[in-house]
Amino acid sequence: MLHLLLPWLLLISNFEQSQSAIIESLPGFPGDLPFKLETGYVGVGELEEVQLFYYFIESERSPKDDPLLLWLTGGPGCSALSGLLFEIGPLQFDYSNSSGNKPVLKLNPYSWTKIANIIFLDAPVGTGFSYATTGTAYDNSDTSSAAQTYEFLRKWLMAHPKFLTNPLYITGDSYSGVIVPIIVKEVYDGNEAAREPPMNLKGYVLGNPVTCEVKDISQRIPYGHKMALVSDELYESTKTDCNGDYVNVDPTNGACLTDLEMVSICLEKIYLAQILEPMCSIISPNHTRLKWNRSIVEENIMDVVSVPQQSRPWCRSYNYLYSYIWANDRSVREALHVREGTKPEWDRCNYSLSYTKDILNSVVYHRYLSKTSLRALIYSGDHDLAVPYIGTLDWIRSLNLTLLGSWSPWFVEGQVAGYSILYSENSKYDLTYTTIKGGGHTAPEYKPKECFAMVDRWFSYYPL
Known part of the structure; x- marks a missing residue:
């Protein structure tokens, strides 16, 4: 494959590199980070008027061999930092030692970065720390956001060519269930058309995905x-x-x-x-x-914060409060190399996006991809009322794939972690669907150990 990369590798010297920085320490975390964190911006669009912010964390196992994941959080408009800190990233808030305006960070023992390189992307524009240089560039839709993310991925890989040979998976949860299949099709079609750079696309992963609202x-x-x-x-x-x-x-x-x-x-x-x-x-x-x-x-x-603590039950929303305090701290923004003045305030989920939902049902993309040789993992926390597992199973069945086995439990430490089923198409495409027992809408947030075991096995081509 390397000889195919050489012609365009020569172009990199003329390619405008994205602005990026290696982050060695962060406010709230004691000592240096024990993993490699890079943050930066990649400009997309004709005049690069959209500046997409990302966090890239190298695999803690074997960066040159492990898969490369592009992770999109849902919303639309929920920050990649939410996925990083509350779901699958190497850092999480230490609630027992955090107080007031002093959030403390600790390591997540079930981080997916233990087995994969992950790009956490703030997309669409207006999400997290991503911003635009013109007002009209904030206008976005499902299709334009997917196109911009595909352009981001191409540019990012051109700036990081050593990851071109890593197995590539497009991943995400919630509303990214609409966007991810579009991007996978763009990457697949781009490879078929010999578009540069060639990407080693293997498949996609979706958690509790929105498909047709x-x-x-x-x-x-x-x-x-x-x-x-x-x-x-x-x-x-x-x-x-x-x-x-x-x-x-x-x-x-x-x-x-x-x-x-x-x-x-x-x-x-x-x-x-x-x-x-x-x-x-x-x-x-x-x-x-x-x-x-x-x-x-x-x-x-x-x-x-409006209800007196002694008279209120614990709620998951209280966990999210620390992310607002932390990400809007000036020292944190400086440490992350966020461009000053580009975003007045960080929101975990930006509900004021200028966004058009122009893909009303993404099943057509799954149907297209089922004719390829890719693989897919779809998982659902089975206690999610927002996007119930029965709806996800319904559209998977509508693909009319071949059933390869019966609905059966899988285990973590001897306990049932969920129930899975495997489908195939012409012995090329395969789709694994699984529930996460007791999981909620963002399953890794609720069942981190089980979700880590799931992806560790699946990326290694082992049965769940």
């Missing part, structure tokens, strides 16, 4: 029924009266609306991301009265 949200009602949140009688009545469509409801269908009001009473106080955890966010008054049908990501961080 209308269908994903509709599946909350049958999932609520399966989990005993909605009664048999109410479920059967709603299914009949609404004709199985719980989102695009005919406003003159009084029986359906009445049923959905009852469903709202059952589900509106359930925490979408993990049904067993307390619900703490304030629901905005501008939400529809059918409150089971609320945004996939919903967070009111100010609510975290």
